[in-house]
Amino acid sequence: MSPRRTLATAGRVLTQIRHDPRTIGLMLVVPSLLIGLIAWIFVDTDVFDQIGPAMLALFPFIIMFLVTSITTLRERRTGTLERLLTLPIAKLDFILGYTIAFGLLAIAQAAIATAFAVWVCGLTIEGSIWLLFAVALADAVLGTTLGLLVSAFAATEFQVVQFMPAIVFPQVLLGGIIVPRAQMPDVLQAVSDWLPLSHAIDALNAVARDSEDAAYVGGKLLILGAFAFGAVVLGSITLRRRTP
Amino acid sequence: MSSDAVVTVDALRVSRGRHEVLHGLGLSIPRGSLTGLLGPSGSGKSTLMRSIVGVQARVSGKVLVLGSPAGSRALRGRVGYVTQSASVYDDLTVRQNLAYFRAIMGAPRSDIDRALEQTGLEAEADRLVGSLSGGQRNRASLAAALLGQPELLVLDEPTVGLDPVLRNDLWAIFRELAAAGTTLIVSSHVMDEASRCDRLLLMRDGSLLSDLSPTELLASTGAADAEAAFLELIRKSDAA
Numbered sequence: 001m002s003p004r005r006t007l008a009t010a011g012r013v014l015t016q017i018r019h020d021p022r023t024i025g026l027m028l029v030v031p032s033l034l035i036g037l038i039a040w041i042f043v044d045t046d047v048f049d050q051i052g053p054a055m056l057a058l059f060p061f062i063i064m065f066l067v068t069s070i071t072t073l074r075e076r077r078t079g080t081l082e083r084l085l086t087l088p089i090a091k092l093d094f095i096l097g098y099t100i101a102f103g104l105l106a107i108a109q110a111a112i113a114t115a116f117a118v119w120v121c122g123l124t125i126e127g128s129i130w131l132l133f134a135v136a137l138a139d140a141v142l143g144t145t146l147g148l149l150v151s152a153f154a155a156t157e158f159q160v161v162q163f164m165p166a167i168v169f170p171q172v173l174l175g176g177i178i179v180p181r182a183q184m185p186d187v188l189q190a191v192s193d194w195l196p197l198s199h200a201i202d203a204l205n206a207v208a209r210d211s212e213d214a215a216y217v218g219g220k221l222l223i224l225g226a227f228a229f230g231a232v233v234l235g236s237i238t239l240r241r242r243t244p
Numbered sequence: 245m246s247s248d249a250v251v252t253v254d255a256l257r258v259s260r261g262r263h264e265v266l267h268g269l270g271l272s273i274p275r276g277s278l279t280g281l282l283g284p285s286g287s288g289k290s291t292l293m294r295s296i297v298g299v300q301a302r303v304s305g306k307v308l309v310l311g312s313p314a315g316s317r318a319l320r321g322r323v324g325y326v327t328q329s330a331s332v333y334d335d336l337t338v339r340q341n342l343a344y345f346r347a348i349m350g351a352p353r354s355d356i357d358r359a360l361e362q363t364g365l366e367a368e369a370d371r372l373v374g375s376l377s378g379g380q381r382n383r384a385s386l387a388a389a390l391l392g393q394p395e396l397l398v399l400d401e402p403t404v405g406l407d408p409v410l411r412n413d414l415w416a417i418f419r420e421l422a423a424a425g426t427t428l429i430v431s432s433h434v435m436d437e438a439s440r441c442d443r444l445l446l447m448r449d450g451s452l453l454s455d456l457s458p459t460e461l462l463a464s465t466g467a468a469d470a471e472a473a474f475l476e477l478i479r480k481s482d483a484a
Protein backbone atom coordinates (compact mmCIF):
# COMPACT_ATOMS: atom_id res chain seq x y z
CA MET A 1 0.00 0.00 0.00
CA SER A 2 1.25 3.51 -0.75
CA PRO A 3 -0.30 6.84 0.32
CA ARG A 4 1.00 8.44 -2.87
CA ARG A 5 -0.88 6.01 -5.10
CA THR A 6 -4.00 6.15 -2.93
CA LEU A 7 -4.10 9.95 -3.10
CA ALA A 8 -3.30 9.97 -6.83
CA THR A 9 -6.32 7.70 -7.34
CA ALA A 10 -8.57 9.86 -5.16
CA GLY A 11 -7.43 12.97 -7.05
CA ARG A 12 -8.03 11.28 -10.38
CA VAL A 13 -11.58 10.23 -9.42
CA LEU A 14 -12.39 13.76 -8.23
CA THR A 15 -11.03 15.26 -11.46
CA GLN A 16 -13.22 12.86 -13.46
CA ILE A 17 -16.29 13.88 -11.49
CA ARG A 18 -15.45 17.55 -11.88
CA HIS A 19 -15.84 17.00 -15.64
CA ASP A 20 -19.24 15.38 -15.13
CA PRO A 21 -21.85 17.89 -13.86
CA ARG A 22 -24.67 15.35 -14.04
CA THR A 23 -23.04 13.05 -11.53
CA ILE A 24 -22.34 16.01 -9.24
CA GLY A 25 -26.00 16.96 -9.47
CA LEU A 26 -27.09 13.40 -8.82
CA MET A 27 -24.95 13.18 -5.72
CA LEU A 28 -25.46 16.62 -4.23
CA VAL A 29 -28.94 17.73 -5.27
CA VAL A 30 -31.08 14.66 -5.95
CA PRO A 31 -31.23 13.34 -2.34
CA SER A 32 -32.54 16.74 -1.19
CA LEU A 33 -35.08 16.88 -4.02
CA LEU A 34 -36.39 13.43 -3.10
CA ILE A 35 -36.62 14.37 0.57
CA GLY A 36 -38.45 17.53 -0.47
CA LEU A 37 -40.86 15.46 -2.54
CA ILE A 38 -41.65 13.21 0.41
CA ALA A 39 -42.24 16.27 2.60
CA TRP A 40 -44.57 17.70 -0.02
CA ILE A 41 -46.56 14.45 -0.38
CA PHE A 42 -47.24 14.47 3.35
CA VAL A 43 -47.54 18.23 3.68
CA ASP A 44 -50.79 18.35 5.71
CA THR A 45 -49.96 15.40 7.97
CA ASP A 46 -47.31 14.64 10.58
CA VAL A 47 -46.01 11.63 8.60
CA PHE A 48 -42.90 13.47 7.40
CA ASP A 49 -41.69 13.93 10.95
CA GLN A 50 -41.95 10.17 11.40
CA ILE A 51 -40.33 8.97 8.18
CA GLY A 52 -38.19 12.04 7.36
CA PRO A 53 -35.16 10.86 9.36
CA ALA A 54 -35.26 7.48 7.58
CA MET A 55 -35.35 9.26 4.21
CA LEU A 56 -32.18 11.05 5.25
CA ALA A 57 -30.61 7.60 5.50
CA LEU A 58 -32.25 6.06 2.47
CA PHE A 59 -31.67 8.42 -0.45
CA PRO A 60 -28.01 9.33 0.18
CA PHE A 61 -27.23 5.65 0.82
CA ILE A 62 -28.81 4.42 -2.41
CA ILE A 63 -27.41 7.22 -4.53
CA MET A 64 -23.86 6.86 -3.24
CA PHE A 65 -24.12 3.10 -3.71
CA LEU A 66 -25.30 3.49 -7.31
CA VAL A 67 -22.85 6.20 -8.32
CA THR A 68 -19.91 4.31 -6.85
CA SER A 69 -20.75 0.98 -8.37
CA ILE A 70 -21.50 2.52 -11.77
CA THR A 71 -18.24 4.48 -11.76
CA THR A 72 -16.20 1.40 -10.94
CA LEU A 73 -18.26 -0.64 -13.38
CA ARG A 74 -17.25 1.78 -16.10
CA GLU A 75 -13.64 1.40 -15.02
CA ARG A 76 -14.00 -2.33 -15.61
CA ARG A 77 -15.77 -1.99 -18.95
CA THR A 78 -13.30 0.43 -20.50
CA GLY A 79 -10.31 -1.75 -19.58
CA THR A 80 -8.70 0.90 -17.37
CA LEU A 81 -9.06 -1.42 -14.37
CA GLU A 82 -7.37 -4.21 -16.31
CA ARG A 83 -4.50 -1.90 -17.18
CA LEU A 84 -4.24 -0.51 -13.65
CA LEU A 85 -3.98 -3.97 -12.15
CA THR A 86 -0.89 -4.71 -14.27
CA LEU A 87 0.76 -1.65 -12.70
CA PRO A 88 2.36 -1.32 -9.27
CA ILE A 89 -0.82 -0.25 -7.47
CA ALA A 90 -2.08 -2.23 -4.45
CA LYS A 91 -5.71 -3.29 -4.59
CA LEU A 92 -6.22 -1.44 -1.30
CA ASP A 93 -4.82 1.77 -2.90
CA PHE A 94 -7.49 1.51 -5.55
CA ILE A 95 -10.38 0.90 -3.13
CA LEU A 96 -9.19 3.50 -0.61
CA GLY A 97 -8.65 6.09 -3.34
CA TYR A 98 -12.28 5.73 -4.35
CA THR A 99 -13.43 5.77 -0.71
CA ILE A 100 -11.59 9.03 -0.07
CA ALA A 101 -12.88 10.73 -3.20
CA PHE A 102 -16.50 9.74 -2.64
CA GLY A 103 -16.13 10.28 1.11
CA LEU A 104 -15.28 13.93 0.44
CA LEU A 105 -18.32 14.26 -1.81
CA ALA A 106 -20.41 12.55 0.87
CA ILE A 107 -19.52 15.35 3.31
CA ALA A 108 -21.03 17.91 0.95
CA GLN A 109 -23.99 15.66 0.23
CA ALA A 110 -24.77 14.97 3.90
CA ALA A 111 -24.49 18.69 4.76
CA ILE A 112 -26.84 19.72 1.95
CA ALA A 113 -29.38 16.96 2.61
CA THR A 114 -29.43 17.54 6.37
CA ALA A 115 -29.77 21.31 6.02
CA PHE A 116 -32.47 20.94 3.39
CA ALA A 117 -34.51 18.46 5.45
CA VAL A 118 -34.35 20.57 8.60
CA TRP A 119 -34.49 24.16 7.37
CA VAL A 120 -36.39 23.89 4.11
CA CYS A 121 -38.69 20.94 4.75
CA GLY A 122 -39.11 21.70 8.44
CA LEU A 123 -38.12 18.28 9.75
CA THR A 124 -38.42 18.40 13.56
CA ILE A 125 -35.10 17.55 15.21
CA GLU A 126 -35.17 17.30 18.99
CA GLY A 127 -31.55 16.21 19.31
CA SER A 128 -28.23 17.59 18.04
CA ILE A 129 -28.11 18.66 14.43
CA TRP A 130 -24.39 17.80 14.41
CA LEU A 131 -25.13 14.23 15.37
CA LEU A 132 -27.74 14.11 12.62
CA PHE A 133 -25.10 15.26 10.12
CA ALA A 134 -22.56 12.75 11.44
CA VAL A 135 -24.96 9.83 10.99
CA ALA A 136 -26.03 11.01 7.53
CA LEU A 137 -22.36 11.21 6.53
CA ALA A 138 -21.50 7.76 7.90
CA ASP A 139 -24.50 6.40 6.04
CA ALA A 140 -23.41 7.93 2.72
CA VAL A 141 -19.87 6.63 3.15
CA LEU A 142 -21.34 3.22 3.89
CA GLY A 143 -23.22 3.37 0.59
CA THR A 144 -19.95 4.09 -1.21
CA THR A 145 -18.00 1.30 0.44
CA LEU A 146 -20.74 -1.26 -0.20
CA GLY A 147 -20.77 -0.14 -3.84
CA LEU A 148 -17.02 -0.72 -3.98
CA LEU A 149 -17.36 -4.12 -2.35
CA VAL A 150 -19.95 -5.20 -4.89
CA SER A 151 -17.86 -4.14 -7.85
CA ALA A 152 -14.72 -5.72 -6.41
CA PHE A 153 -16.50 -8.97 -5.61
CA ALA A 154 -18.00 -9.30 -9.07
CA ALA A 155 -15.91 -10.99 -11.74
CA THR A 156 -17.72 -9.34 -14.64
CA GLU A 157 -19.65 -6.14 -15.24
CA PHE A 158 -22.86 -8.10 -15.58
CA GLN A 159 -22.42 -9.50 -12.07
CA VAL A 160 -22.12 -5.97 -10.70
CA VAL A 161 -25.55 -5.15 -12.05
CA GLN A 162 -26.94 -8.39 -10.65
CA PHE A 163 -25.58 -7.72 -7.17
CA MET A 164 -26.96 -4.17 -6.94
CA PRO A 165 -30.62 -4.96 -6.21
CA ALA A 166 -29.64 -7.91 -4.01
CA ILE A 167 -27.70 -5.59 -1.71
CA VAL A 168 -30.03 -2.58 -1.67
CA PHE A 169 -33.62 -3.86 -1.62
CA PRO A 170 -33.47 -6.13 1.47
CA GLN A 171 -31.91 -3.30 3.45
CA VAL A 172 -34.68 -0.90 2.41
CA LEU A 173 -37.47 -3.38 3.15
CA LEU A 174 -36.08 -4.53 6.50
CA GLY A 175 -34.74 -1.17 7.65
CA GLY A 176 -37.84 -0.22 9.61
CA ILE A 177 -39.34 2.32 7.21
CA ILE A 178 -42.40 0.31 6.18
CA VAL A 179 -42.95 -1.34 9.56
CA PRO A 180 -40.95 -0.37 12.67
CA ARG A 181 -38.29 -3.02 13.25
CA ALA A 182 -39.68 -3.84 16.71
CA GLN A 183 -42.98 -4.91 15.13
CA MET A 184 -41.48 -7.25 12.53
CA PRO A 185 -41.43 -11.06 13.00
CA ASP A 186 -38.50 -12.16 15.15
CA VAL A 187 -36.60 -13.78 12.31
CA LEU A 188 -36.79 -10.67 10.09
CA GLN A 189 -35.86 -8.50 13.05
CA ALA A 190 -32.78 -10.66 13.67
CA VAL A 191 -31.82 -10.41 9.99
CA SER A 192 -32.29 -6.66 9.98
CA ASP A 193 -29.93 -6.36 12.96
CA TRP A 194 -27.21 -7.50 10.58
CA LEU A 195 -28.04 -4.95 7.87
CA PRO A 196 -26.14 -1.69 8.29
CA LEU A 197 -28.89 0.56 6.90
CA SER A 198 -31.14 -0.47 9.83
CA HIS A 199 -28.64 1.01 12.26
CA ALA A 200 -28.37 4.24 10.29
CA ILE A 201 -32.17 4.59 10.36
CA ASP A 202 -32.28 3.74 14.10
CA ALA A 203 -29.65 6.37 14.81
CA LEU A 204 -31.33 9.10 12.75
CA ASN A 205 -34.68 8.39 14.41
CA ALA A 206 -33.04 8.53 17.84
CA VAL A 207 -31.46 11.91 17.07
CA ALA A 208 -34.65 13.34 15.59
CA ARG A 209 -36.74 12.34 18.63
CA ASP A 210 -33.93 12.73 21.15
CA SER A 211 -35.13 9.38 22.46
CA GLU A 212 -31.67 7.97 23.28
CA ASP A 213 -28.44 9.38 24.68
CA ALA A 214 -25.34 10.27 22.69
CA ALA A 215 -23.69 6.96 23.65
CA TYR A 216 -26.43 5.06 21.80
CA VAL A 217 -25.92 7.15 18.68
CA GLY A 218 -22.15 6.81 19.07
CA GLY A 219 -22.57 3.03 19.21
CA LYS A 220 -24.59 3.10 16.00
CA LEU A 221 -21.93 5.28 14.37
CA LEU A 222 -19.34 2.68 15.35
CA ILE A 223 -21.43 -0.07 13.78
CA LEU A 224 -21.71 1.91 10.53
CA GLY A 225 -17.97 2.59 10.60
CA ALA A 226 -17.24 -1.10 11.18
CA PHE A 227 -19.38 -2.10 8.20
CA ALA A 228 -17.67 0.51 6.00
CA PHE A 229 -14.24 -0.61 7.18
CA GLY A 230 -15.15 -4.26 6.62
CA ALA A 231 -16.41 -3.50 3.11
CA VAL A 232 -13.13 -1.74 2.20
CA VAL A 233 -10.99 -4.60 3.53
CA LEU A 234 -13.15 -7.31 2.00
CA GLY A 235 -13.31 -5.38 -1.29
CA SER A 236 -9.54 -5.14 -1.58
CA ILE A 237 -9.20 -8.84 -0.78
CA THR A 238 -11.82 -9.98 -3.29
CA LEU A 239 -10.75 -7.71 -6.19
CA ARG A 240 -9.08 -10.04 -8.70
CA ARG A 241 -6.14 -9.10 -10.86
CA ARG A 242 -6.98 -12.00 -13.15
CA THR A 243 -10.39 -12.12 -14.84
CA PRO A 244 -12.02 -14.75 -17.05
CA MET B 245 15.28 -21.88 -25.84
CA SER B 246 17.51 -18.83 -25.64
CA SER B 247 18.54 -17.79 -22.13
CA ASP B 248 17.94 -14.22 -23.26
CA ALA B 249 14.25 -14.87 -23.83
CA VAL B 250 12.02 -12.15 -22.40
CA VAL B 251 8.93 -14.30 -22.69
CA THR B 252 8.86 -18.09 -22.47
CA VAL B 253 5.55 -19.88 -22.92
CA ASP B 254 5.20 -23.62 -22.58
CA ALA B 255 2.11 -25.85 -22.83
CA LEU B 256 -0.17 -22.85 -22.27
CA ARG B 257 -3.84 -23.77 -22.05
CA VAL B 258 -6.57 -21.24 -21.34
CA SER B 259 -10.30 -21.75 -20.89
CA ARG B 260 -12.80 -18.94 -21.36
CA GLY B 261 -16.47 -19.50 -20.79
CA ARG B 262 -17.19 -23.18 -21.48
CA HIS B 263 -14.41 -23.71 -23.99
CA GLU B 264 -10.69 -24.14 -24.09
CA VAL B 265 -9.50 -21.31 -26.36
CA LEU B 266 -5.70 -21.85 -26.26
CA HIS B 267 -4.59 -25.45 -26.74
CA GLY B 268 -1.09 -25.91 -25.41
CA LEU B 269 0.96 -23.06 -26.89
CA GLY B 270 4.75 -22.92 -26.72
CA LEU B 271 6.94 -20.03 -27.83
CA SER B 272 9.82 -17.86 -26.76
CA ILE B 273 10.49 -14.22 -27.54
CA PRO B 274 14.06 -12.85 -27.59
CA ARG B 275 15.05 -9.55 -26.01
CA GLY B 276 14.87 -6.47 -28.22
CA SER B 277 12.73 -8.15 -30.88
CA LEU B 278 9.59 -6.85 -32.52
CA THR B 279 7.18 -9.75 -32.76
CA GLY B 280 3.97 -9.61 -34.74
CA LEU B 281 1.04 -11.71 -33.56
CA LEU B 282 -1.27 -12.36 -36.49
CA GLY B 283 -4.37 -14.42 -36.92
CA PRO B 284 -8.06 -14.25 -37.72
CA SER B 285 -10.61 -12.82 -35.35
CA GLY B 286 -11.23 -15.16 -32.44
CA SER B 287 -7.99 -17.10 -32.92
CA GLY B 288 -6.82 -16.21 -29.41
CA LYS B 289 -4.41 -13.28 -29.91
CA SER B 290 -5.88 -11.19 -27.09
CA THR B 291 -6.09 -14.22 -24.81
CA LEU B 292 -2.40 -14.99 -25.36
CA MET B 293 -1.49 -11.36 -24.65
CA ARG B 294 -3.63 -11.28 -21.52
CA SER B 295 -1.88 -14.43 -20.35
CA ILE B 296 1.53 -12.82 -20.90
CA VAL B 297 0.64 -9.68 -18.90
CA GLY B 298 -0.98 -11.84 -16.23
CA VAL B 299 -4.61 -10.68 -16.25
CA GLN B 300 -6.08 -13.85 -17.74
CA ALA B 301 -7.71 -16.29 -15.33
CA ARG B 302 -7.96 -20.09 -15.78
CA VAL B 303 -4.50 -20.48 -17.26
CA SER B 304 -2.44 -23.66 -17.08
CA GLY B 305 1.09 -24.32 -18.28
CA LYS B 306 4.12 -22.09 -17.96
CA VAL B 307 4.35 -18.36 -18.81
CA LEU B 308 7.64 -16.77 -17.75
CA VAL B 309 8.21 -13.04 -18.31
CA LEU B 310 11.60 -11.45 -17.58
CA GLY B 311 12.42 -14.47 -15.45
CA SER B 312 9.28 -14.33 -13.27
CA PRO B 313 5.89 -16.00 -13.60
CA ALA B 314 3.51 -13.79 -15.61
CA GLY B 315 1.54 -11.37 -13.46
CA SER B 316 3.87 -11.54 -10.46
CA ARG B 317 4.46 -8.46 -8.36
CA ALA B 318 8.04 -8.02 -9.59
CA LEU B 319 6.75 -7.44 -13.13
CA ARG B 320 4.26 -4.67 -12.40
CA GLY B 321 5.49 -1.56 -14.13
CA ARG B 322 8.14 -3.45 -16.14
CA VAL B 323 5.55 -4.66 -18.66
CA GLY B 324 3.52 -2.10 -20.60
CA TYR B 325 0.12 -3.26 -21.80
CA VAL B 326 -2.36 -1.70 -24.18
CA THR B 327 -5.73 -3.45 -24.27
CA GLN B 328 -7.56 -3.93 -27.55
CA SER B 329 -10.00 -1.08 -26.89
CA ALA B 330 -8.43 2.14 -25.61
CA SER B 331 -8.04 1.86 -21.84
CA VAL B 332 -7.89 5.50 -20.79
CA TYR B 333 -10.36 7.67 -18.88
CA ASP B 334 -12.80 9.44 -21.22
CA ASP B 335 -13.59 12.17 -18.70
CA LEU B 336 -9.97 13.21 -18.22
CA THR B 337 -7.74 15.09 -20.62
CA VAL B 338 -4.90 13.22 -22.30
CA ARG B 339 -2.42 14.94 -20.00
CA GLN B 340 -4.46 14.16 -16.88
CA ASN B 341 -4.60 10.51 -17.90
CA LEU B 342 -0.84 10.39 -18.35
CA ALA B 343 -0.27 12.26 -15.09
CA TYR B 344 -2.31 9.68 -13.20
CA PHE B 345 -0.62 6.63 -14.74
CA ARG B 346 2.76 8.30 -14.23
CA ALA B 347 2.02 8.76 -10.51
CA ILE B 348 1.01 5.10 -10.22
CA MET B 349 4.18 3.95 -12.02
CA GLY B 350 6.42 6.34 -10.09
CA ALA B 351 7.97 7.39 -13.42
CA PRO B 352 9.71 10.78 -13.89
CA ARG B 353 7.45 13.73 -14.78
CA SER B 354 9.35 14.33 -18.01
CA ASP B 355 7.95 11.02 -19.29
CA ILE B 356 4.59 12.70 -19.91
CA ASP B 357 5.94 15.07 -22.54
CA ARG B 358 8.07 12.35 -24.08
CA ALA B 359 5.08 10.01 -24.45
CA LEU B 360 2.96 12.84 -25.92
CA GLU B 361 5.66 13.57 -28.45
CA GLN B 362 6.22 9.91 -29.38
CA THR B 363 2.53 9.44 -30.11
CA GLY B 364 2.10 12.84 -31.80
CA LEU B 365 -0.52 14.00 -29.33
CA GLU B 366 1.01 17.32 -28.20
CA ALA B 367 -1.78 19.34 -29.82
CA GLU B 368 -4.48 17.23 -28.16
CA ALA B 369 -2.83 17.08 -24.74
CA ASP B 370 -5.42 19.25 -23.01
CA ARG B 371 -8.52 17.83 -24.65
CA LEU B 372 -10.82 15.37 -22.95
CA VAL B 373 -10.17 11.86 -24.24
CA GLY B 374 -13.92 11.44 -24.76
CA SER B 375 -13.81 14.17 -27.41
CA LEU B 376 -11.00 12.57 -29.45
CA SER B 377 -11.28 10.46 -32.58
CA GLY B 378 -10.87 6.70 -32.30
CA GLY B 379 -7.31 6.76 -33.57
CA GLN B 380 -6.35 9.59 -31.21
CA ARG B 381 -7.78 7.66 -28.27
CA ASN B 382 -5.79 4.58 -29.24
CA ARG B 383 -2.68 6.71 -29.31
CA ALA B 384 -3.50 8.17 -25.88
CA SER B 385 -3.82 4.61 -24.63
CA LEU B 386 -0.47 3.75 -26.19
CA ALA B 387 1.13 6.86 -24.68
CA ALA B 388 0.18 5.67 -21.21
CA ALA B 389 1.99 2.39 -21.85
CA LEU B 390 5.17 4.21 -22.87
CA LEU B 391 5.53 5.87 -19.45
CA GLY B 392 8.33 4.55 -17.29
CA GLN B 393 10.07 2.85 -20.24
CA PRO B 394 8.87 -0.73 -19.72
CA GLU B 395 11.18 -3.56 -20.84
CA LEU B 396 8.35 -5.43 -22.53
CA LEU B 397 5.47 -3.81 -24.42
CA VAL B 398 2.39 -5.89 -25.18
CA LEU B 399 0.19 -4.01 -27.65
CA ASP B 400 -3.15 -5.44 -28.69
CA GLU B 401 -4.03 -4.06 -32.14
CA PRO B 402 -2.57 -0.59 -31.56
CA THR B 403 -2.94 0.47 -35.20
CA VAL B 404 -6.63 -0.32 -35.69
CA GLY B 405 -8.51 2.62 -37.15
CA LEU B 406 -5.42 4.61 -38.05
CA ASP B 407 -4.69 6.10 -41.45
CA PRO B 408 -1.62 4.83 -43.36
CA VAL B 409 0.48 7.85 -42.39
CA LEU B 410 -0.12 7.40 -38.67
CA ARG B 411 0.32 3.65 -38.93
CA ASN B 412 3.63 4.24 -40.56
CA ASP B 413 4.66 6.67 -37.79
CA LEU B 414 3.68 4.20 -35.09
CA TRP B 415 5.60 1.34 -36.67
CA ALA B 416 8.59 3.66 -36.86
CA ILE B 417 8.23 4.23 -33.10
CA PHE B 418 8.00 0.49 -32.48
CA ARG B 419 11.18 -0.06 -34.50
CA GLU B 420 12.94 2.70 -32.57
CA LEU B 421 11.89 1.20 -29.24
CA ALA B 422 13.09 -2.24 -30.34
CA ALA B 423 16.41 -0.79 -31.47
CA ALA B 424 16.80 0.72 -28.00
CA GLY B 425 16.35 -2.72 -26.44
CA THR B 426 12.62 -2.82 -25.68
CA THR B 427 10.89 -6.08 -26.55
CA LEU B 428 7.55 -5.65 -28.31
CA ILE B 429 4.67 -7.97 -29.06
CA VAL B 430 2.16 -6.36 -31.40
CA SER B 431 -1.02 -8.02 -32.59
CA SER B 432 -2.66 -7.09 -35.84
CA HIS B 433 -5.29 -8.07 -38.37
CA VAL B 434 -3.49 -6.22 -41.10
CA MET B 435 -1.23 -8.60 -42.92
CA ASP B 436 0.80 -5.91 -44.67
CA GLU B 437 2.11 -4.89 -41.26
CA ALA B 438 3.79 -8.28 -41.05
CA SER B 439 6.81 -7.18 -43.04
CA ARG B 440 7.64 -4.64 -40.32
CA CYS B 441 8.28 -7.34 -37.74
CA ASP B 442 11.40 -9.35 -36.89
CA ARG B 443 9.30 -12.41 -36.22
CA LEU B 444 5.77 -13.50 -36.97
CA LEU B 445 3.57 -15.67 -34.83
CA LEU B 446 0.62 -16.92 -36.83
CA MET B 447 -2.31 -18.15 -34.80
CA ARG B 448 -5.41 -20.03 -35.76
CA ASP B 449 -8.15 -21.52 -33.57
CA GLY B 450 -6.11 -21.28 -30.40
CA SER B 451 -2.96 -22.90 -31.81
CA LEU B 452 0.27 -21.57 -33.22
CA LEU B 453 0.55 -22.23 -36.97
CA SER B 454 4.06 -20.89 -37.40
CA ASP B 455 6.83 -18.89 -35.78
CA LEU B 456 9.12 -17.50 -38.50
CA SER B 457 10.74 -14.32 -39.74
CA PRO B 458 8.88 -12.59 -42.60
CA THR B 459 11.49 -13.73 -45.16
CA GLU B 460 11.43 -17.31 -43.87
CA LEU B 461 7.65 -17.26 -44.05
CA LEU B 462 7.65 -16.19 -47.70
CA ALA B 463 10.45 -18.62 -48.58
CA SER B 464 8.81 -21.61 -46.89
CA THR B 465 5.45 -21.05 -48.57
CA GLY B 466 6.62 -19.62 -51.86
CA ALA B 467 3.99 -16.90 -51.51
CA ALA B 468 4.39 -13.32 -52.69
CA ASP B 469 3.11 -11.60 -49.55
CA ALA B 470 2.20 -12.36 -45.93
CA GLU B 471 -1.50 -12.69 -46.65
CA ALA B 472 -0.97 -15.30 -49.36
CA ALA B 473 1.57 -17.08 -47.15
CA PHE B 474 -0.93 -17.23 -44.31
CA LEU B 475 -3.62 -18.70 -46.51
CA GLU B 476 -1.12 -21.22 -47.82
CA LEU B 477 -0.21 -22.26 -44.25
CA ILE B 478 -3.88 -22.71 -43.39
CA ARG B 479 -4.37 -24.85 -46.49
CA LYS B 480 -1.37 -26.98 -45.52
CA SER B 481 -2.53 -27.45 -41.93
CA ASP B 482 -6.03 -28.37 -43.08
CA ALA B 483 -4.60 -30.93 -45.49
CA ALA B 484 -2.36 -32.46 -42.81
Ligand SMILES: Nc1ncnc2c1ncn2[C@@H]1O[C@H](COP(=O)(O)OP(=O)(O)OP(=O)(O)O)[C@@H](O)[C@H]1O
Nearest residue numbers: 244260261265283284285286287288289290291292
Ligand atom coordinates in the same frame (compact mmCIF):
# COMPACT_ATOMS: atom_id res chain seq x y z
N1 LIG C 1 -14.87 -12.98 -22.02
C1 LIG C 1 -14.93 -14.12 -22.75
N2 LIG C 1 -15.71 -15.14 -22.35
C2 LIG C 1 -15.78 -16.27 -23.06
N3 LIG C 1 -15.11 -16.49 -24.19
C3 LIG C 1 -14.33 -15.51 -24.67
C4 LIG C 1 -14.21 -14.28 -23.97
N4 LIG C 1 -13.37 -13.49 -24.67
C5 LIG C 1 -13.01 -14.19 -25.74
N5 LIG C 1 -13.57 -15.41 -25.75
C6 LIG C 1 -13.38 -16.46 -26.78
O1 LIG C 1 -12.01 -16.82 -26.79
C7 LIG C 1 -11.55 -17.03 -28.12
C8 LIG C 1 -10.32 -16.18 -28.37
O2 LIG C 1 -10.68 -14.81 -28.25
P1 LIG C 1 -9.61 -13.65 -28.38
O3 LIG C 1 -10.27 -12.41 -27.92
O4 LIG C 1 -8.36 -14.05 -27.71
O5 LIG C 1 -9.40 -13.62 -29.96
P2 LIG C 1 -8.60 -12.55 -30.84
O6 LIG C 1 -7.67 -13.34 -31.71
O7 LIG C 1 -8.00 -11.52 -29.99
O8 LIG C 1 -9.75 -11.95 -31.75
P3 LIG C 1 -9.88 -10.45 -32.36
O9 LIG C 1 -8.94 -10.38 -33.50
O10 LIG C 1 -11.31 -10.40 -32.82
O11 LIG C 1 -9.57 -9.50 -31.26
C9 LIG C 1 -12.73 -16.70 -29.02
O12 LIG C 1 -13.29 -17.91 -29.43
C10 LIG C 1 -13.68 -15.94 -28.16
O13 LIG C 1 -15.01 -16.23 -28.53
Ligand SMILES: [Mg+2]
Nearest residue numbers: 289290291328
Ligand atom coordinates in the same frame (compact mmCIF):
# COMPACT_ATOMS: atom_id res chain seq x y z
MG1 LIG D 1 -8.29 -9.50 -29.80
